[in-house]
Amino acid sequence: MSEKNLKFNTKTIHGGQKPDAAFGAVMPPIYQTSTYAQTAPGDHKGYAYSRSANPTRTALENALASIENGKYGLAFASGMAAIDAVVKLLKPGDEVLSTDDLYGGSYRLFKQIFEPFGIVFRFIGMQSANNIEVHITKKTKLIWVETPTNPMMQIIDIKAISQLAKKYAILLAVDNTFATPYLQLPLDLGADIVMHSATKYLGGHSDVVVGALVVNDKELADKLYFIQKASGAVCGPMDSFLTLRGIKTLHVRMQRHCENGKTIAEYLAKHPKIEKVYWPGFQEHPNHEIAKSQMNDFGGMISFVPKGGSYEDAIKIVEKLQIFTLAESLGGVESLAGHPASMTHSSIPKAEREKIGVVDALIRLSVGIEDADDLIEDLKQAIR
Numbered sequence: 001m002s003e004k005n006l007k008f009n010t011k012t013i014h015g016g017q018k019p020d021a022a023f024g025a026v027m028p029p030i031y032q033t034s035t036y037a038q039t040a041p042g043d044h045k046g047y048a049y050s051r052s053a054n055p056t057r058t059a060l061e062n063a064l065a066s067i068e069n070g071k072y073g074l075a076f077a078s079g080m081a082a083i084d085a086v087v088k089l090l091k092p093g094d095e096v097l098s099t100d101d102l103y104g105g106s107y108r109l110f111k112q113i114f115e116p117f118g119i120v121f122r123f124i125g126m127q128s129a130n131n132i133e134v135h136i137t138k139k140t141k142l143i144w145v146e147t148p149t150n151p152m153m154q155i156i157d158i159k160a161i162s163q164l165a166k167k168y169a170i171l172l173a174v175d176n177t178f179a180t181p182y183l184q185l186p187l188d189l190g191a192d193i194v195m196h197s198a199t200k201y202l203g204g205h206s207d208v209v210v211g212a213l214v215v216n217d218k219e220l221a222d223k224l225y226f227i228q229k230a231s232g233a234v235c236g237p238m239d240s241f242l243t244l245r246g247i248k249t250l251h252v253r254m255q256r257h258c259e260n261g262k263t264i265a266e267y268l269a270k271h272p273k274i275e276k277v278y279w280p281g282f283q284e285h286p287n288h289e290i291a292k293s294q295m296n297d298f299g300g301m302i303s304f305v306p307k308g309g310s311y312e313d314a315i316k317i318v319e320k321l322q323i324f325t326l327a328e329s330l331g332g333v334e335s336l337a338g339h340p341a342s343m344t345h346s347s348i349p350k351a352e353r354e355k356i357g358v359v360d361a362l363i364r365l366s367v368g369i370e371d372a373d374d375l376i377e378d379l380k381q382a383i384r
């Protein structure tokens with residue numbers, strides 16, 4: 001059976017994997033080694049030094065490529081390291097168009113690390129693909145898309161943007177952290193690069209910090225591999241193993257995340273003390289039609305604003321939650337709650353934040369896979 005034709009739920013478990021050659025271990029061993037014996041100078045079994053390659057990392061990279069329907073996977077020490085590698089494809093003077101509702105760490109990397117090196121970033125609304133073309137110049141080399149966006153859950157039309165990117169020969173990269181390949185496959189929709197903070201849903205157990213890139217083009221893969229090796233922010237063997245183990249249950253976890261997400265989004269939407277709920281599964285969501293066409297389901301990420309809520313009200317609610325843990329991050333089996341204004345988005349100036357809807361009272365939930373009844377009871381008591 002050709003691997004490409006396997007269904008997603010099979011790929012998460014078998015994609016790019018075969019039993020270890022040495023002893024038939026079904027799970028790839030943790031090759032906790034920095035170097036490899038050579039029989040003559042340069043004569044080795046494909047591994048010379050673990051920054052360049054490590055067999056456990058290779059197993060993870062093959063699995064990543066498989067589940068994203070791509071040819072080449074690369075695993076990094078963090079999601080930020082993966083994004084850093086993508087921007088290093090550029091040179092001073094190049095321009096990047098990015099979504100304006102963006103992971104705070106990506107905004108910080110772009111503005112504070114790469115802008116001083118002469119790369120120009122423009123943050124624009126991308127809910128309408130028509131809004132993008134006017135910003136394209138001869139210097140535009142990369143379009144950076146996050147969808148669903150964080151924390152406003154806007155949905156951006158990957159296919160429409162990829163047509164534009166192709167027309168002007170611009171690279172299109174999609175941060176697929178929130179959706180995961182269970183929900184959407186950016187490469188199939190025309191993106192050149194798919195990026196993950198595998199720290200989140202792919203790892204799934206809040207026990208690693210890992211990043212990933214997947215591409216189809218050999219030349220692009222070679223360039224990224226060179227940057228990975230030369231800059232050195234690689235994923236270690238233990239973290240590779242844990243992420244690989246996480247990926248094997250991605251499909252069953254995501255199914256439950258989506259079910260619980262729907263139940264909770266609907267509960268909050270009916271709650272008299274809740275002003276607004278952001279979740280792409282609602283028919284009234286402004287991008288619901290795009291969500292339906294490019295995603296298989298709507299995920300477990302939800303943001304909401306309490307009625308007449310202030311900064312203090314939001315803090316009070318998140319502090320009262322007992323099953324939802326107040327924490328940064330998302331995508332683990334356990335439910336988390338966050339307050340973007342003081343946590344993930346505190347590095348974005350208040351005026352910038354509020355322009356895109358990240359008001360002081362906004363609360364973001366990463367709905368876990370616990371029993372939905374318990375999660376609702378928890379929200380009920382905290383909001384009361």
Ligand SMILES: *Cc1c(COP(=O)(O)O)cnc(C)c1O
Pocket residue numbers: 078079080081103105106146150175177178196197198199200209210211
């Ligand atoms: C967490 C996150 C990142 C950064 O990944 P790390 O693994 O924390 O470095 C990037 N994008 C999104 C959408 C994220 O949620």
